[in-house]
Amino acid sequence: MNWTNIALTGWGRSSTARVRACRPERQSELETVLDGVDAGGIIAYAAGRSYGDAALNDGGATVLTRRLDRILAFDPATGEVVCEPGVTFRDLFDAFVPRGFMAAASPGTAATTVGGAVANDVHGKNHDRHGSFGDHVRWIELIQADGTIQRVSPDDDSELFAATIGGIGLTGLIRAVCFRLLPGASPKAAVRETRVKDLDDFLAAFARVRDSTTFSVGWIDGLARGAALGRGILETAECVPAEQRPPERRGPNIPVDFPGFALNSLTVRLFNEVWFRRASAAGRERVRPLSTFLYPLDAIGNWNRIYGRRGFYQFQCVLPEAESVQGLRALLEETGRARKASFLAVLKTLGGEGRGHLSFPMRVHTLALDFPRRSGVEEVLRRLTHIVRDRGGRVYLAKDALLSAEDFRTMYPKLPRFLDVLARVDPAGRFTSNMARRLDLKPARSTSTAP
Template sequence: MNDTGIGWGRHPRLPPARQVVLRDRNAALPQTSTTLLPHGLGRSYGDSCQNGDGTLLLTRGLDRFIHFDREAGVLACEAGVSLDEILRLVVPHGWFLPAVPGTRFVTVGGAIANDVHGKNHHRAGSFGRHVRRFELLRSDGRRLVCSPEENTGLFEATIGGLGLTGLMTWAEIRLAPIPGPWMQVEHVRFAGLDEFFALSEASANSHEHSVAWIDCLARGNKAGRGIFSRANFVADSRPARQLAPPRLAVPFTPPVPMIGGLGARFFNGAWYRRPLRRPRRQPYAPFLFPLDGIAEWNRLYGPRGFLQHQCVIPPESERDAVQELLHAVASAGSGSFLAVLKRFGDLPSPGLLSFARPGTTLALDFPNRGDATLSLLDRLDGVVAAAGGAVYPAKDARMSGRHFRQFFPRWPAFDQLRDPAFSSSFWRRVMTGSGRMQ
């Protein structure tokens, strides 16, 4: 588990005044003079899961399964249950979560609050599309069951609502059928962005899951090169191991970042040129959750932590804007090894503040080097804003309030439904501050 109350990027560090462990979903909210914020496994990268000087409601104690319909593929559980725990339960019965992010160490409440998306967004959309209903405990004591038919406004505000509409106590979700825990996986090298978009187009109908790694430090005629990965679940009579705990762990935080700089340029080049295997079958976890095999990998970025920038660019400007983003990163020499490029599908999310939308998403990690890193991210925000895109709040630690309001124009409707007793460091920053956290 991540440092309690701190985001996965380990920057900024905004300790709460109080932390309350929740274990009974039927209990009332704790009495406090500070604002409240639910906090699960802390895998949001920046300050959306932090409540500096406020009260954090630690939800991992709400970890019970309520009902699993093995025939219909419907699961009800408390909001603190992790995706890892769900997969251990449902995969042996031929079911899978409809959408998963790049880690399985996320709670159901966190998956809904951030409306997470996965490598199958072009087929399934975001997590929120598959939520049937949930219970929301508001600060006035009301318990409201929210669904597309009941308390619809709060249903839409809570999906992607960053935990600000109240405490979600339980949720019911639709699962997706799978023939078994094996996937047929293929990796294809591409030389530039035109090839990436062609591969995305060709794979949309043939492959349920697709994503690309991109060498964001390559320049000149090598710019935009990367490796495109695609996969489908397949039937296989061989037994597959259940999810295993991480095999490796980063035992301590090094005094300086171990990722980035000249090492990243060398590593990116070697990774791009590495031999690629032919299409093969493998268990699903290495493809869907590649970094879960290394516990506490975020420590590799050193004591100052790191910042991620994940954006989405609409189809009409995606090619040119992604090229401009990559040029800005390469010019700054601050490239990331963990650079992910993917095309989203057209399926809309019900959430008022949901991030995933039609277009192309690019996610980049940067060691926190202070003003140089912040200036680069400000420049990237400007490219995104000019292209009509958006930056993902779950990955953010410094976007300006002006940009947030541009990226999420339905925020006034959301604010009307936000619980007045709930807040976060992120929300206070984008509503009242400049957005920059030193």
């Protein structure tokens, strides 16, 4: 296996790492990767769509898994597919939507891989109805710290299975995954957009649609304040039978970093105002390509460069039902007060807990906000984190770059079970990452050079 020194970043470009990396082309090569690992440990890096440091291992080894992208088996009778971890949601969409099947939980970008979807137990715009990705996984083949390959499932080492779903790559290298696709897919969706005047209106609208529609997502104007706090647009969608696939329209690519001054509260406010007025007060319904509904930002290549060279943070949290209304209001008020120019915020509903010990979902509202990395923004994010923590909610690890180990422990009550599994399957902490060290998920790194 060839190892080279490279620099990697998370999608937010605020977390960076210099790593020794290899890029296996086949499963048999993946099986030899651990031979080249020293005391710096190893983590998998797939499509790099986690915003923070979940896939970064500064000073250690990294296995780049994108080339492991073969679909190995499919059973149209059950919808079960077996594939390598580097298969993307775009690959799944292109291969299976024409046959009437789709991923049961799709994150907001089709660039995400199946390995990344397992390791963060990702959710889509249909969590109420179909849960998160891990809910559809039958088994996972893992290359463990001692080099052995184990197939784990709810019946075969259920604790290791639960630690691997949402386990941010720390239980082993995922070699293959078997999961169920959803029938009834079509390349077209009927999308309804409704203008919503404030937060109460939003929550009432979600309560009306969440049991009756398959997909729903809310786009909130993150800068609106006062009576307009929480205004935005609610999108709901259903697949519709398609005579023919509509042409995919690709948007512009962002070839260079935007200068930091391009995004200020005035430009963002203008953008948000124009965007808010795109749907009439009465709402509108259109048939659109399903892919542009599921993956709206994929139309703009490298959109993370809009935030300039210093990058940005995304803050995504979930609040439990009893605290949700007050918690969301507090988060939006704090964001508005801080004037840190977040573009749009995304609001979704989640149906309940995931299967993983570190799965993010809980019932009921999840909110995601982007913050350009400017001075003082970390302090704002700490305040938002504490609002969430004090109300019994969670911050999503797939988006996180800043959470403290202490806050993490409070937010993820099944952490002791996760650590028990790690102590059994990887006592020396061979699988590690910047995130694992930051969140105290591993013993301190040894200074010895022996593997």
